Amino acid sequence: MHRSRLSALPRAHRASATLVACAALIACAVLALSCASRHPDARTAAETALHARYFGSTTPPKDNVFRFNNGAEPETYDPGIAVGQPDGRAARILFEGLTIPDPQTLEPRPAQASRWELSADGLTYTFHLRPGLQWSDGAPLTANDFLWSWMRVLRPSNAGRYASLMYPIDHAEEYNKGHADSSSVGLSAPDDTTFIVRLASPTPYFVFLTQFYTFCPTPRFAIEQYGDQWTRPGKIVSNGAYVLSEWRQQDRFVFTKNPRYWDAANVKLDRIEAYSVDDLNTSVNLYKSGAIAWTTSGYIPSTFIPYLRDFKDYQHGAYQGTYFYSINVTRKPLDNVWVRRALNWSIDRVSITRDLLKRSREPWGDFCPSGYPGYTPPPQIGFDPVKAREYLAKGGYPGGKGFPKISIMFNSSEDHKRLAEAIQQMWKRYLNIDIELSNQEWGSFLQATTAVQYDIARRSWIGDYLDPTTFLGCMMTGDGNNRAHYSNPRYDHLLHQAARELVPEKRLAMLSEAEKILLDDSPVLPVYQYSVNDLVKPYVHGIWPTALDTHPLAHVYIDREWEQHLAPVAGMAPVARVTPGPSARLAAIAGRFPIEETP
Secondary structure (H helix, E strand, O other): OOHHHOOOOOHHHHHHHHHHHHHHHHHHHHHHHHHHOOOHHHOOHHHHHHHOOOOOOOOOOOOOEEEEEOOOOOOOOOOOOOOOHHHHHHHHHHOOOOEEEOOOOOOEEEOOEEEEEEOOOOOEEEEEEOOOOEOOOOOEOOHHHHHHHHHHHHOHHHOOOOHHHHOOEOOHHHHHOOOOOHHHOOEEEEEOOEEEEEEOOOOOOHHHHOOOHHHOOOOHHHHHHHHHHOOOOOOOOOOOOEEEEEEEOOOEEEEEEOOOOOOHHHOOOOEEEEEOOOOHHHHHHHHHHOOOOEEOOOOOOOOOHHHHOOOOOEEEEEEEEEEEEEEOOOOOOOOOHHHHHHHHHOOOHHHHHHHHOOOOOEEOOOOOOOOOOOOOOOOOOOOOHHHHHHHHHHOOOHHHOOOOOEEEEEEOOHHHHHHHHHHHHHHHHHHOOOEEEEEEOHHHHHHHHHOOOOOEEEEEEEOOOOOOHHHHHHHOOOOOOOOOOOOOHHHHHHHHHHHHOOOHHHHHHHHHHHHHHHHHHOOEEEEEEEEEEEEEOOOEEOOOOOOOOOOOOOOOEEOOOHHHHHOOOOOOHHHHHOOOOOOHHHHHHHHOOOOOOOO
16 A cells, blocks of 8 residues: 555554564464474474574464565555565565566466467567456456556556556557557457567567566456555455455555465465564564564564574575665755765775675675676776765865765665664765765655655665666666656667667667766665575475565465475485584574564
8 A cells, every 4th residue: 555545553553563463473473382392202303403403483383374574564565556575575465467487487487378479570479368367356357457457557647666667568658658649559458368569679578577566467447446445455356366355554464365366276375474574673583483484585684694594494695686875866966976976986885795784795886786697787886985085076075075964864774774874974984074864664765765855865676577677777767766866868878779779789788888877977876786685484385585586475385294305205314414503602692582572
């Protein structure tokens, strides 16, 4: 839900409700664990050694329910307008597009579409929907639902912030910007099971885009009947593996199995519960107690990571995401490119990731992350205080004299606060300028950044597909995710030119040149490249680290015989040969994680 459409609840009351709910959840988990541990002789020495390799409880829940921390309260889970990570996770549970990602490789798999063809010229995709598809209320789901939903995203009045993902479609950009009629957009549904997409130019990654929640169908009849309230429990109609049965603001979402889902026979869980806990310490405590079985990436305090690395349920991997600061280039003195360059070159990214983040992230001076095949990025922004001071002087503020006070805005998180404080100190030390800090709740933060009502704001961007344009595209003039009001005609031209270029090497060279322009203009101040750092209980099957931190949950299940399935043969005998788990020091540290709210 948009925060403006949520019932008014004072912040203190919301926080209290969340803490009470978390405390009750942990208490129930501890009680269950104490009951389960009344017979210590039930486990052999080998089994005990195995369980010690994991952080906290390894006892599966008694019910067939998967519980995890979804993080901050979603702004909305309407797939046509959602943009945040917590929003996207909720939307993916409820809705499904033409394709879904493979849970390990992210390769597109058939979903609502059973198959598709691409024309010889690379311009026309024909998707064939599965026969008999239904919405969760039993209404038939047809190709016209996809047609209406995609056009809804593009409709100028909808203000869809991810509308640009559909720009590869012929005349989609022109229609979205009000320069063309809807009839010119390259979408059609000649019959109930055929959906045709005509592209403006060949787009190698287009099928990957159809996995993204923005491309999911939405129920026209429910939206027209209930308007902004259509996503509320009792009103929402969806097409994914689960339906929304309960929502408690700032607490949890309860999703139950959808019997009308096309692959319901292979959905093994009865229910998924997603908790809205944005406090990192509480998230880890819930996991340790066994109250939740997955704490998503980004919800482990960076200071904990050195102590968790040796546990087998800790997952770490490369991630297509960048943490950066966005600058509102319309506000003085930040409209001065020399000032922005000074800020960029006075950030010591190495010390931030080494000392503050305990090497859980990679220092990064590009906007695009690493890992795109064939892409050679421009030289990164480095740390050079002398150069930074020269830039500040060129901007009219030698030695920081006369520099007006500006602020860094960030959303509530201990890690965001610590990092903002480090940047504040660096700019004072190297540039002699004073910076204020502004901490906001997630909903208010999103509203302020979307409206570009800030000086400098903490931001991050997560790739939606494996191509540099998933990052560079959001900084084009007028893009819904360009929350810096940045505009450079040369930058825009290069991206448009790359979209029409058929030779991969030339196309990627154009994108690299565009990124160089972006870094030189400095509307963004990159700090580090993300990595996946999460905790998954050993009895949970179906969640692996992926480059986009995308995890389809339709076929996740609880394996109650997980110990046996780890062994090469039946029985627990091989477990005796398992190498020792975490050291006594790590185990002692893990044991000190409190099962309670940490201030």
